[in-house]
Amino acid sequence: MLLIAGLSFGACSDDEKTDAYLEASTDLINLDYQGLWEGSNENASFELGANVSWKVTSVNEWITLNHMEGKRGRTTIFITAEENLTGEDREGLIIIEGNGLYQFIDIYQTLKSEELTVRPTSITVTKSGKLESGEQASIDIETNSNWEITECDSWIKPDKMTGKTGYTAVNLDVEQNKTGNVRTGKFIVVSGSKKTEVTLTQNLEGLKVNPRTIEVNIEGEIEGEDAVKFDIDAAESWTIDNSATSWITPSVTNGDAGNTIITLSISKNGTGAVRTGSLKVITTSGLEDEVIVTQTLRTPATILYYEPFDWCTNDINKPGSADIQDPVGTNGKQGTTFNLFDKKYTGAKEAFEAAGLTCSNSETSIYIALGYLKFGKTKVQTGITLPAITSLQTATDAVMTFDVSTCCTGSLVPDKTKITVEITGEGSLSRNEIVKKIDNIDTSDGYKWNERTVNLYGINANTRITIRSTQQGMTDAGADQFRWFVDNIKIIQPSN
Known part of the structure; x- marks a missing residue:
């Protein structure tokens, strides 16, 4: 009976013999460009279960496994992949064989998409080189590749010129601004194919x-x-x-x-x-x-003559008359003037003559405005001749300046007045030849003062200078009345 029972047990064991198996926990693994499990910061892995001995028969050269063979049981296999610098996604394959059984694990690795963030990219510091808060200027660099700073202006000195993947704070030592002007410098942060320019403006605050x-x-x-x-x-x-x-x-x-x-x-x-x-x-x-x-050794300029027309006031107005006004300063809105030669006005002609001025012709269309003179009316044009400069005993070069403006019609159309400067006696209006007259000097667009300059050469105590309208004896009305104003006539002997 014992023999029969033993034979019966042995037959049952052979019939229930276990089949061979080889099985991986996954057939697809996705890696990021660094070779890590996509979406994490860890090495990828898979488990292999087997009841037979096994070995890796094929794997790409950029993939490294911590186990290349093993025996029956469960094994965790870790994957180390090189950083993907190929410029494109790539695929790999792991083949494992055991007792005629095979497992295929596909590996997909994304390309390296370079990232570079620099903050801030525009910085303003004061004369001292510090921020307005008094703190040192700095930038933050965050990148997935090694980086370097290039093309940096010499007065900007970063405390780090190179760095590795990750986050880095870079302090900027900025020299004091002794240029006297606001200045702007720059440098470039380079990481792989990425570049970011940082500009730094240094003002004079402080x-x-x-x-x-x-x-x-x-x-x-x-x-x-x-x-x-x-x-x-x-x-x-x-x-x-x-x-x-x-x-x-x-x-x-x-x-x-x-x-x-x-x-x-x-x-x-x-x-x-x-x-x-x-x-x-x-x-x-x-x-x-x-x-x-x-x-320098330059001597000061000498004022040879100055007529500010400060005698043109209401003090020489006729008692009970309307006040004289300022047409230029009010854009013609206050245009009351009176004729210099009207005998009703006390002291006007006398003040004109006391200033050494004379009318440039026989016409009498000269008018007193508030602080200056007005010239011309319909059919009548004139000007003034300045007094002789008796202090000039020898021939002298000088510069004459005067302020001039034109009058306008009631609809603010400027008169088309041009100005002539002419001299009699010794002297010239040109250094290289005798020129006694310059015509058609521009005035202005109407009711606006413009300073005009005329060079005088070789003038002396016998020289007389006239400023008048170029147009003389014109008869048209409207904008062709050729009216104008003059103020602040000055003759200066330049410094030397």
Whole structure:
């Protein structure tokens, strides 16, 4: 009986023998360009279950597995893939064989899509090189490739010029702006094929002097200015160092934050040569700026003649008459004037003659406006002749300037007036030849003052200068009346 039972058990075991199997947990794995599981930051893997020995018979060269063969049981196989720099997506295949059984796992890896983010790309710093908050300027770089900074202006100094994948903060050391002008620099962040330009503007906030260069004549003056000045605009207290320039004395040598006007007292230049001095402005935090003063040997210009027509006031008006007005200044809205030669007006002609002025012809169409003269009317055109400059005992070159404007019709159409300047006696209106008259000098578009300049050569005490309308004896009305205004006649002997 025991023998029979044993035979029966052995037969049952052979009939129930297990089939061979080889099975992977997936047949498709997607990787990102770095070779990691897509959507995560981990290496991809799969499980292989088998009751037979197995081995990897085929795998792409850019794929590495931690197990290439194994025995029965369950095995976790990790995949390491190279970064995909091919410029396109790629496919791979893993083939595993065991006892005639096969498993095929497809691998899909996306191409590397380069990413570069730089923040900020536009930065403004103050004269000191810091942000307005007083902090150091910086940028943040975030990229999926190594990066470098190129084409960087020399006054911008990043604390890192290269870096690796990921996030990096780069501090910018910006030199103090001593140029006297706002300046803009740049650099480029390069990561793979990506480029981002960063611009940095450095203003003069914190300390600014204006002007930074000053030129004065031998007397220490600027012609046409009442004083030699410069401005300091500072965000903090400051001092002026003029220890190297004893011939320049500032009105103050220190001050607080804000805007301060400095007046300079400059000694006469008795050295016989042009000289240059400097004033350094230094703030409490060490910001510096400099004013350069150049003193030439040029003598000041001399005013030989000036007629401002300040006698043209209502004080010489006829008692009880309407006040004279300012046609140019009111665009013709207030146009009351009176005739200079009308005997009803007390002192008008006398004031005209006291100024040494005469009518350029026999016509009497000269009118008093408020602070200047008006000329011309229908059929009548004229001008004025200036007095002789008796102080000119020798031939002298000079420059004459005067303000001129035209009158308009009631519909504001400007008269077509042109101006003539002519001289009698010695002198010329040209350096190289004798020219006694210049015609058709433009006036303006009507009720607008324009300054005109005429060069005078070789004039002396016998020279007489006339300013009149080019048109004379015209008879048309309307815009052809050729009326005009004159003010501020000045003759200057230029500096030399």
